[in-house]
Amino acid sequence: MVKFSSKKSRRTFIKNSAIGAGGFMIVPRHVLGGKGYVAPSDKINIATIGAGGKGRGDTLNAAGYDTLTMTAKEHVVALCDVDYKNAEATFNAFPQAKQYKDFREMLDRHSKEIDAVIVSTPDHTHAVATMAAMKMGKHVYVQKPLTHDVYEARVLTEAARKYGVVAQMGNQGSSGDDTRRICEWVWGGLIGEVKEVHCWTNRPVWEQSMHPPKGKKVVPEHFDWDLWLGTAPFREFNDGYHPFNWRGWWDFGTGALGDMACHIMDPVVRALKLKYPTAVQAFAPFKVVNWGRVDPDGSPPVASTVHYDFPARGDMPAVKLTWYDGGMMPPRPDELEDDEPMGNWDGGVIMVGSEGKIMFDCYGANARLLPLSRMTNFEELPQTLERVKEENHQRNWIAAIRGEATLSSDFDFAGPFSEIILMGNLAIRSLYIQEEQFNDKGEMYMGYTGVGKKLKWDGENMRITNYEPANRFVRREYREGWML
Numbered sequence: 001m002v003k004f005s006s007k008k009s010r011r012t013f014i015k016n017s018a019i020g021a022g023g024f025m026i027v028p029r030h031v032l033g034g035k036g037y038v039a040p041s042d043k044i045n046i047a048t049i050g051a052g053g054k055g056r057g058d059t060l061n062a063a064g065y066d067t068l069t070m071t072a073k074e075h076v077v078a079l080c081d082v083d084y085k086n087a088e089a090t091f092n093a094f095p096q097a098k099q100y101k102d103f104r105e106m107l108d109r110h111s112k113e114i115d116a117v118i119v120s121t122p123d124h125t126h127a128v129a130t131m132a133a134m135k136m137g138k139h140v141y142v143q144k145p146l147t148h149d150v151y152e153a154r155v156l157t158e159a160a161r162k163y164g165v166v167a168q169m170g171n172q173g174s175s176g177d178d179t180r181r182i183c184e185w186v187w188g189g190l191i192g193e194v195k196e197v198h199c200w201t202n203r204p205v206w207e208q209s210m211h212p213p214k215g216k217k218v219v220p221e222h223f224d225w226d227l228w229l230g231t232a233p234f235r236e237f238n239d240g241y242h243p244f245n246w247r248g249w250w251d252f253g254t255g256a257l258g259d260m261a262c263h264i265m266d267p268v269v270r271a272l273k274l275k276y277p278t279a280v281q282a283f284a285p286f287k288v289v290n291w292g293r294v295d296p297d298g299s300p301p302v303a304s305t306v307h308y309d310f311p312a313r314g315d316m317p318a319v320k321l322t323w324y325d326g327g328m329m330p331p332r333p334d335e336l337e338d339d340e341p342m343g344n345w346d347g348g349v350i351m352v353g354s355e356g357k358i359m360f361d362c363y364g365a366n367a368r369l370l371p372l373s374r375m376t377n378f379e380e381l382p383q384t385l386e387r388v389k390e391e392n393h394q395r396n397w398i399a400a401i402r403g404e405a406t407l408s409s410d411f412d413f414a415g416p417f418s419e420i421i422l423m424g425n426l427a428i429r430s431l432y433i434q435e436e437q438f439n440d441k442g443e444m445y446m447g448y449t450g451v452g453k454k455l456k457w458d459g460e461n462m463r464i465t466n467y468e469p470a471n472r473f474v475r476r477e478y479r480e481g482w483m484l
Contacts, residue, residue, distance in 0.1 A: 043075040044401060047110060047138075048118040049103040049129045051079040052086030053243060054143055055120030058170060059090055061394035062118060062141060074398065077113050080106045085222040086243050101224045103129050107136060114138055116401060118394075120170070124252045125230045127152035130167075131484045134159050139166040141397045144262035145254055146411070146418035150462055151475035153422065155484055157415030166401045169414035171262040172393035173363030179267045180385040182364050186271040188381045190369065191353025194272055197321040198330035199264050201347035201362075203256035208248040208326075209285070209294070209302045213238040231478040248299050254425055255300035256325035260362070261421045264347045265323075266409075267364040271351075272310075272319055275416050276459020279309040282427035286448070296432040296473075302326050306424040323424055333357060335371035419459070427455055430470040 048059045059065075064073030076094040080103045081087035091099060100106035107114070117133035119126055119142045127147045133140050134156075146169050147153045160167040173179055186194065216236040219225045225237045232251040247253035268274070284301035286294055294301065303326025310319040324330060332342060333350060335357065342348060346362035356374065360367035368375050388408055390396040399405035430450040437447040449469065456466045464470040 043073070044398060045075050045077045045113055045115045046118065047078040047080070047106060047114045047116075048076070048090070048120065049080045049106070049133075050119060050121035050125070050143075051081040051090040052083055052088075053120065054170075055081070055087070055118065056090040056093075058118050058120050058141065058143065058394055060093065061392045062116075062398055063094075064395060064398070065093060078106050078110050082224045082228045083220075083222060083243065085220070102227055104132060107132055107138075111136055116141070116166075116398070119143060122228075122246045122252050123148045123254050123258055124232050127156060127484060128231055128478075128482055130156055131159060134163045134165050134167070137163055137165065139397075139401050141168050141170060141394060143170040144414075144418075145169075145258045145421055146414050147422070148254060148258075149474065149476055150419050150422045150426065152484070153415045153418040154462060157411045160411040160415075166397065166407065167411040167414075168393075168397040168400070168407050169262070169409045169411070169418070170393065171266055171409055171414070173263050174266050174270075174409040175388040175390070175393040175396045176363060176365075177387050178360070178364035178367060179270060180383075180387060181380075182267040182358065182360060182367050183271045184381050184384055185358060185367070185369075186351070186353075187384070190356065190381070191351065191358055192355030193317050194351050194353045195317050195319055196352035197268055197272070197319060198324070198350045198352075199261070199268065199321065199347070200324035200329050200343065200349075201256055201260040201264055202327075202345060203260050203325055203347075204248060204300070204302070206245045206248050208255065208300045210248065210299045212298065213240040229479070231476075231482045233479055250297055250300065250429065253300075254422065255428070256304070257306070257323065257421050257424045257428075260325075260347060261323065261424070262417070264349060264362050265321075265421070266417070267360065268321065268349060268351065269417050269420065270413075272316060273313050274310050274319065274321075274420065275313075277308040277310050277420060277423060277457055278459075279454050279456050280423050280427040281307045281452075281454040282424065282431055283452075284428055284431055286432075294432045296429040300425075300428065303328050304428050306427055308420070308424070333359070333370055337372060340372065419462075423457060426464075426470060426473040429473050430455060430464075430467065433469045435469065 046063055048055050051059060063076050076097045078098040078100060079090055080100040082101050116139040119129045119140060121129060126142055130140050130142050147156060217238055219237045228242060247259055282304060284304040305328050306323040308321040312318045330350060344361040348361050351358045357370040358367060359370055388396050390399050390405060393408060396405055396408050400407045432448060433450040434446050435449045436444055438444055453467050455464050455470055458465050462474050
């Protein structure tokens with residue numbers, strides 16, 4: 001058993017054991033007392049930013065909370081949420097945790113106490129909250145997508161390396177066996193070379209393509225509207241934004257792509273070793289519910305299709321990947337039986353290879369070869385990738401902090417992956433850029449200049465090279481008082 005003579009030495013061990021956790025060297029559990037054993041003095045001190053909603057499950061899982069005994073394996077020091085009513089259930093589960101509305105105050109007051117921070121806020125707050133924690137040397141678990149903007153994803157990826165913290169994105173399917181199995185199938189050559197991929201989701205399941213709500217409503221006493229807005233431009237409070245429909249507004253959310261692509265595309269990006277696309281092209285409706293003008297800074301469209309071009313990688317050929325949401329779907333494969341479902345409720349993927357196809361559901365579940373006859377008497381390939389031993393994605397992060405495990409979705413993977421996803425949103429928003437144009441008579445009018453453009457992307461430098469107006473979506477301006 002490792003002994004710690006003081007809080008400082010305990011914390012130093014936790015921090016130093018984490019450096020290099022993205023590799024394959026794993027410290028045996030017996031070094032810290034055996035499988036499943038954590039002495040009270042060795043508990044990791046956790047704080048959560050965004051403790052309500054998804055943050056509740058993230059906190060319970062990371063802390064190893066037992067709902068029967070109402071005890072936890074780790075120590076939850078502090079909980080932060082701008083809406084105390086929304087976070088009430090989490091507060092009740094950890095009555096000893098100090099409660100805050102401003103994460104900056106929480107981090108400052110518990111700077112010496114906290115080891116690890118969970119960030120489960122709306123997308124527009126991910127980057128500033130995560131960066132604040134990492135600058136203090138805290139390990140971080142951040143809900144998907146990693147950030148709201150491409151620039152933020154790049155900055156957080158670099159910061160995780162700089163500060164030597166254990167940093168994990170909350171796309172829980174990356175800790176599942178299914179994702180590893182699909183990689184083994186592709187790398188084992190079961191469908192030959194993959195040059196085409198189709199990914200889709202049923203999202204959005206919230207309203208999109210809307211005009212901003214009108215009128216001023218009274219802010220509930222339990223809710224701090226200004227803190228919730230955070231980096232976003234000021235607007236009057238409306239319950240059409242909080243606690244759920246924020247995903248349907250570009251100032252706060254990242255639409256269907258941001259909500260589901262981190263789950264659906266994860267096995268694809270891993271198996272095909274994708275990084276920056278060379279080009280992105282989007283298509284979407286140009287009408288909102290009440291026939292108003294579509295605003296690139298307002299609400300995402302009701303549906304979209306995004307085409308990505310990826311270059312060849314090593315011995316893997318160039319790939320065209322297409323994303324569909326809002327009811328859009330790829331053509332049904334000829335190899336699929338009439339009564340065989342295409343994906344599940346959340347979505348699905350078809351990988352098209354030179355020697356067959358793989359189809360699977362969200363999170364990589366229910367993977368099968370097409371035609372289905374190939375699954376008759378199918379012998380599974382040998383496992384070449386280590387499976388995650390922890391009970392969930394959050395506990396994988398905790399184990400990695402102790403040096404007992406390899407992260408499933410560290411920022412070196414999650415950062416570039418999030419950039420891929422956010423590039424799709426950049427293309428969607430670029431469709432609706434309006435600029436002055438002239439007809440054949442020389443008469444000036446306002447037109448959508450981004451329509452149908454195939455945006456060429458310089459991934460290393462984070463720039464669109466053939467349509468300058470689109471570059472304003474790479475990095476947004478924060479409201480005064482907020483910074484990375």
